[in-house]
Every structure is written in structure tokens, then in C-alpha cells.
Amino acid sequence: MPKPFSPKVVTANALLEGDVVYLTAGDEWTRHLHEAELLQDEAQASQRLLDAEMRPLEVVGPYLADARASDAGPRPVHFREEFRAAGPSNYNHGKQEEHA
Amino acid sequence: MYKYNDFDEAFVRERVAQFRAQVQRRIDGALTEDEFKPLRLMNGLYLQLHAYMLRVAVPYGTLNPGQMRQLAMLAERFDRGYGHFTTRQNIQYNWPKLQDVPDMLDALADVEMHAIQTSGNTIRNVTSDHFAGAAADEIEDPRPYAELLRQWSTDHPEFQFLPRKFKIAVTGAPNDRAVVRAHDIGLQIVKNDSGETGFKVIIGGGLGRTPMVGKVIRDFLPKADLLPYVEAIVSVYNLLGRRDNKYKARIKITVHENGLDKITRLVEARFVELRPHFQGADVALLERIAAQFAPPPLPEVGLGAFEQAFDSDPVFRAWVDSNVAEHRVPGHAIVTISLKAHGQTPGDATAEQMRVMADLAEAFGHHELRISHEQNVILPHVARADLYAIHARLRAAGLATANAGLISDIIACPGMDYCALATARSIPVAQQIATRFDALKLEHDIGPLKIKISGCINACGHHHVGHIGILGLDRAGVENYQITLGGTGTEDMVVGDRTGPGFAYDQIVPAIERIIATYLDQREAPEETFLDAYRRLGMAPFKAALYPVEKAHAA
Numbered sequence: 001m002p003k004p005f006s007p008k009v010v011t012a013n014a015l016l017e018g019d020v021v022y023l024t025a026g027d028e029w030t031r032h033l034h035e036a037e038l039l040q041d042e043a044q045a046s047q048r049l050l051d052a053e054m055r056p057l058e059v060v061g062p063y064l065a066d067a068r069a070s071d072a073g074p075r076p077v078h079f080r081e082e083f084r085a086a087g088p089s090n091y092n093h094g095k096q097e098e099h100a
Numbered sequence: 101m102y103k104y105n106d107f108d109e110a111f112v113r114e115r116v117a118q119f120r121a122q123v124q125r126r127i128d129g130a131l132t133e134d135e136f137k138p139l140r141l142m143n144g145l146y147l148q149l150h151a152y153m154l155r156v157a158v159p160y161g162t163l164n165p166g167q168m169r170q171l172a173m174l175a176e177r178f179d180r181g182y183g184h185f186t187t188r189q190n191i192q193y194n195w196p197k198l199q200d201v202p203d204m205l206d207a208l209a210d211v212e213m214h215a216i217q218t219s220g221n222t223i224r225n226v227t228s229d230h231f232a233g234a235a236a237d238e239i240e241d242p243r244p245y246a247e248l249l250r251q252w253s254t255d256h257p258e259f260q261f262l263p264r265k266f267k268i269a270v271t272g273a274p275n276d277r278a279v280v281r282a283h284d285i286g287l288q289i290v291k292n293d294s295g296e297t298g299f300k301v302i303i304g305g306g307l308g309r310t311p312m313v314g315k316v317i318r319d320f321l322p323k324a325d326l327l328p329y330v331e332a333i334v335s336v337y338n339l340l341g342r343r344d345n346k347y348k349a350r351i352k353i354t355v356h357e358n359g360l361d362k363i364t365r366l367v368e369a370r371f372v373e374l375r376p377h378f379q380g381a382d383v384a385l386l387e388r389i390a391a392q393f394a395p396p397p398l399p400e401v402g403l404g405a406f407e408q409a410f411d412s413d414p415v416f417r418a419w420v421d422s423n424v425a426e427h428r429v430p431g432h433a434i435v436t437i438s439l440k441a442h443g444q445t446p447g448d449a450t451a452e453q454m455r456v457m458a459d460l461a462e463a464f465g466h467h468e469l470r471i472s473h474e475q476n477v478i479l480p481h482v483a484r485a486d487l488y489a490i491h492a493r494l495r496a497a498g499l500a501t502a503n504a505g506l507i508s509d510i511i512a513c514p515g516m517d518y519c520a521l522a523t524a525r526s527i528p529v530a531q532q533i534a535t536r537f538d539a540l541k542l543e544h545d546i547g548p549l550k551i552k553i554s555g556c557i558n559a560c561g562h563h564h565v566g567h568i569g570i571l572g573l574d575r576a577g578v579e580n581y582q583i584t585l586g587g588t589g590t591e592d593m594v595v596g597d598r599t600g601p602g603f604a605y606d607q608i609v610p611a612i613e614r615i616i617a618t619y620l621d622q623r624e625a626p627e628e629t630f631l632d633a634y635r636r637l638g639m640a641p642f643k644a645a646l647y648p649v650e651k652a653h654a655a
């Protein structure tokens with residue numbers, strides 16, 4: 001039996017700033033994982049990744065990252081995505097600074 | 101130090117102009133990312149986890165105050181007010197924006213610096229002993245040779261697409277502070293039986309996935325033959341090195357698979373072919389370079405207020421004991437400025453701190469600064485009489501931590517806080533170890549101890565050659581830390597031994613504590629260092645302390 005599909009988000013780095021970004025359902029790039037579109041099946045995920053790859057003037061290296069649903073929107077699964085979503089742990093830089 | 105000539109200046113400026121156009125074409129869409137990526141990497145620009153990262157070479161770790169101030173300016177204007185010094189004597193900026201990078205490179209060119217060949221399968225920044233030109237044990241200053249190699253390797257048309265990256269280190273002293281045995285080529289200045297100086301040439305060392313101690317390919321190479329011989333090595337590697345598997349592409353594997361005998365034969369044959377082509381131009385160039393590295397005038401001076409301060413101020417005394425090294429000229433000293441304040445990120449300096457260090461080098465240090473591969477900054481030439489004043493200024497800037505060579509003087513790579521290749525974090529582990537042992541007030545009692553941490557198998561944090569090495573891995577989606585013991589990166593380089601299964605993120609600091617407790621308990625005397633004790637005791641007592649449950653099971 002094929003492995004059941006685990007939900008994904010499309011993520012990349014913004015071309016100009018390098019910031020971690022996520023694709024929303026409205027085709028915008030957001031800096032916040034919880035605003036990303038959570039992709040529930042494989043066909044939809046591949047399609048959205050293709051959509052992202054068609055936007056090389058906005059982002060670099062789009063890929064699908066595992067995420068899980070929560071009341072507050074998608075949350076990271078792997079710790080690497082947790083750090084990408086949150087920013088570095090040694091300084092209040094990157095995303096943390098923007099939130100502050 | 102070396103001053104750019106018109107050719108160097110024009111070359112660096114032209115590269116900046118080219119890169120400026122390339123960035124614009126990427127933004128306009130004329131270049132795809134696949135086309136642009138190799139171009140940005142050739143200019144030191146990476147894309148990391150959260151942002152772009154610009155890696156700037158500090159050739160053989162030498163900086164003047166003007167350059168340090170410019171690095172501070174870049175940190176403030178284009179980054180978050182700090183820079184990160186690396187184990188390859190580079191500085192990395194963690195937050196530049198793509199459009200700003202050409203301006204950053206122009207600003208670097210203003211002070212004769214660049215980011216060329218800090219990435220890609222090329223010959224990288226040539227590193228050297230951070231005490232070069234000052235150390236009491238030195239035979240000769242290695243930096244003129246490092247500069248010669250820099251000029252020769254920069255944009256060398258044959259060596260822009262090597263099988264893999266290629267790292268060269270040079271030292272002029274028998275006590276190896278430049279880890280030359282862990283480099284693709286390590287050069288050590290030696291004297292032969294007739295008293296001439298030349299090089300012991302070592303090849304095929306490296307860390308990473310397959311750590312290897314470099315092997316001696318030539319016991320004595322006359323100085324004049326340096327470039328043709330190094331070119332022979334790189335050209336043999338360029339043809340023979342594997343391009344089918346990037347994990348087997350470094351010269352250490354080429355040497356391992358082909359055997360040192362065969363490599364030696366090929367290199368010596370190629371050397372005979374190449375040597376006539378140099379026609380002495382290299383030797384003439386070396387002479388011009390060497391003249392620019394003339395040592396500063398260092399008159400034998402008295403100690404001034406040094407002794408009284410040393411006797412009366414315990415904080416100053418502790419700092420002198422750990423952070424001040426012997427200089428070749430009596431009355432002078434080499435100062436290690438620690439970038440390892442307890443709880444801070446190893447190797448980071450704020451723009452303000454960079455300026456303080458530049459000021460000190462200007463006021464007291466003959467305009468010289470060095471970056472060490474241990475991620476500290478060195479003032480290589482200061483009078484002992486000035487140490488007290490220097491210490492006071494460092495203290496005010498948060499730079500007077502008395503821990504050089506001690507447990508909190510940790511090498512840590514950026515790890516998963518920044519690096520896109522990382523499998524786990526390194527920085528917070530270093531911060532916690534330093535803070536913990538500072539709180540225990542054990543640091544000075546423990547004595548000389550090198551902890552080195554890498555956030556993945558690439559080993560930028562040199563964990564294999566740490567007395568205690570820590571390697572962060574991803575084990576089934578959780579951070580896990582493997583420990584090695586007994587490694588050392590000096591002239592008697594040894595790759596550390598793995599203790600056994602790794603430790604979770606919240607267990608790694610307690611594990612290190614158990615290792616240290618075992619050492620303190622079992623050392624013969626306070627003079628027996630951790631490394632010596634490990635060599636005498638072997639792994640067993642440390643294993644028992646690390647894995648007590650397993651032992652109970654076995655009993």
C-alpha cells in the first residue's frame with residue numbers, strides 16, 4: 001500500500017530578501033507559516049509546487065514541506081521547518097524581529 | 101601587509117561590476133536561478149535557511165584596522181550589526197539582501213578585500229597560523245607564501261572547476277596552530293639538515309564525512325619550488341579526482357584510493373614538466389610580496405606597569421594567564437581577544453566591538469589584527485607594558501573574557517540556526533556548555549580543553565579534532581548529538597573516537613558534564629590535561645560515566 005499522503009505547504013526563499021516564504025491559497029507569498037495553504041492531497045500539492053516554480057522572479061528554490069493542521073493554521077512537522085518558520089535561536093533576528 | 105597593486109585593484113573592481121550586472125539580470129529575469137547560482141557562489145553569496153549569506157575572505161587571517169572598520173560598517177549598514185568569524189578565517193554576514201551585495205563587494209574592494217572563491221569547487225581562502233610573524237617558535241612568517249598562493253590560485257583558469265573544493269593551509273612553526281594536517285594541502289616551513297628553510301608538504305588531510313590525517317608527500321621542498329609543486333599536486337588531482345560521487349571527490353579520497361606512492365610519482369613527474377614554465381617569475385613575485393610583510397619595529401622594552409597590575413588585579417592576571425601568549429621579542433606579547441563571552445555566539449562580533457579592536461590595533465598593535473580558525477581575534481604585536489590598558493578597553497567592550505584555550509572557548513559552526521546543510525543546531529549547545537561551566541566556576545580548574553561542535557557531517561566546526569567533539573545529527577526527526585573524545589588538530593593530529601550512541605538536545609550538556617566530572621576525578625594531578633588523561637585512561641571510564649544504564653545491564 002502506498003504511504004498515505006501527509007499534508008504539505010509550498011515554501012521557498014524570497015528572491016530579493018532571502019526570507020522564508022509560504023504560498024497562500026490566494027496565490028500570495030506570506031512570511032507566516034500559519035497563513036499558508038495546507039495542501040491535503042498529492043495532486044493538489046504537485047500542482048501548487050508547479051505554480052510556485054513558475055514564479056522565479058519572486059522566489060528561489062520552492063519545495064513542499066510537511067505541515068500539520070492546527071486551529072491557528074499550518075504548523076511545522078520537522079524541526080528544520082520549525083527553525084525556518086521561527087528564525088535563529090541565538091538572536092531575536094529574522095521573523096522574530098518582525099513580530100516584535 | 102600586502103598592498104594591492106593596480107592589477108589586483110582592477111581585477112577585483114571588474115568582478116564587482118560583472119556581479120552587479122549579473123544580479124540585475126537575475127532580478128530582471130534574464131538569468132534563471134540555475135544560471136545565477138554558480139555566479140553568486142563564485143562571489144561568496146549563499147542562500148541559507150533564513151536569508152542570503154555573504155562569505156568574505158580574510159586572506160590568511162590578516163586584517164588592518166581600516167579593513168576591520170569597513171567590516172563593521174558593512175555589518176551596520178547591510179546586516180544586523182554584527183559579523184560571524186569562521187573556522188576558515190572568513191567573515192560571514194547572515195542577513196544581506198540580494199540587491200545590496202554588489203555595494204557590499206564594492207565597499208570591500210575599497211579596503212582591498214573580496215569574496216572571490218569563498219565557495220565552489222575552487223581553491224579557497226588560504227589559511228595560516230594566526231600567530232604568524234609573532235610566535236616565539238616560528239621558523240619564518242608563512243604569510244608571504246600564503247599571499248603568493250592566493251595570487252596564483254585566484255581565478256586560476258585551470259582550477260575553477262575542480263572535482264571538489266580545495267583548501268590549503270600554511271604554517272611557519274613546528275607547533276601547528278593552523279590544522280595543516282586536516283587540509284587538502286598542508287605546508288609546514290621546516291629547516292633541513294644543511295640549515296636551509298623549505299616546506300614539508302602534506303596532502304590528503306581533511307575532516308567531513310571521512311576524516312583523514314594528511315600524509316607527507318615531500319619531506320623537504322625548496323622554497324623556490326613552491327608554486328610549481330603545488331600546481332603539480334592540484335593538476336594531478338584535477339585529472340584523477342572523482343567527479344562521479346561528491347562524497348568521494350576530495351583529494352583525501354583520491355590519495356586513499358590510488359595510494360600515496362602512485363600520487364607521489366604522478367606529482368613528481370608533473371612537477372618536472374611544470375617547473376621550467378615558471379621561469380623565476382614566481383620567485384621574483386615572492387620577493388616583492390615578502391618585502392611587504394617586513395615585521396614592525398619591536399624594540400626591546402621594559403615591562404612598565406605590567407608587573408604591578410599583574411600582582412594586584414586578579415581579573416587581569418587571569419586574562420593574561422589564558423589569553424596572552426609569548427612573543428618572539430622579549431617585552432612583547434600576542435593577545436587573543438576572545439569572541440566567546442559565556443553565553444554568546446562563538447565567533448560573533450558586533451560592529452562596535454570590531455571598531456574597538458581596530459582602535460586597539462592602531463593604538464597599541466602596529467596596525468595588525470588576525471582572525472584565528474578558533475574564531476577569535478588576535479593582536480599579534482603588543483608591548484607587555486600596554487597590556488593593562490588594552491585589557492581595560494576590552495573589558496569595557498565585553499571582549500575581555502579570560503578563556504582562550506579553555507572549555508568555553510568553543511568552536512561552533514552556524515549549524516541549523518543559519519546553515520541550509522545543517523542536520524542540527526550547534527550554537528545553542530555551545531552557549532549552554534559555556535554558561536554551565538561558568539556557573540560551576542570550574543573552567544580554570546579544568547584547564548586546557550578544546551570543544552568543537554559541528555551541525556552536520558561536513559565538520560566545519562572541526563569536531564573530529566576536538567578534545568571533545570560534538571556532532572549534531574537528525575535522528576528520525578529529532579536533534580541528536582554524537583560525542584568523540586581524544587581528537588587533536590595539532591602537529592600530532594588525531595581523529596577523535598566516538599563514545600557510542602548520541603544524546604538528545606536536552607541531554608548533551610549533562611553528558612559533557614559527566615565527561616568532565618570523570619576527568620576531574622581521575623586525573624593524576626591538575627597538570628594532567630584532559631587530553632593527556634584521556635590518552636592514559638582510554639575510553640572506558642568516560643563510557644561508563646556516559647552510559648551508566650548499559651553498564652548495569654551488562655553486569
Ligand code: SF4
Nearest residue numbers: 513519522555556560
Ligand atoms: S558543519 Fe554542516 S551545519 Fe555546520 S556550517 Fe558546515 S555545513 Fe553547515
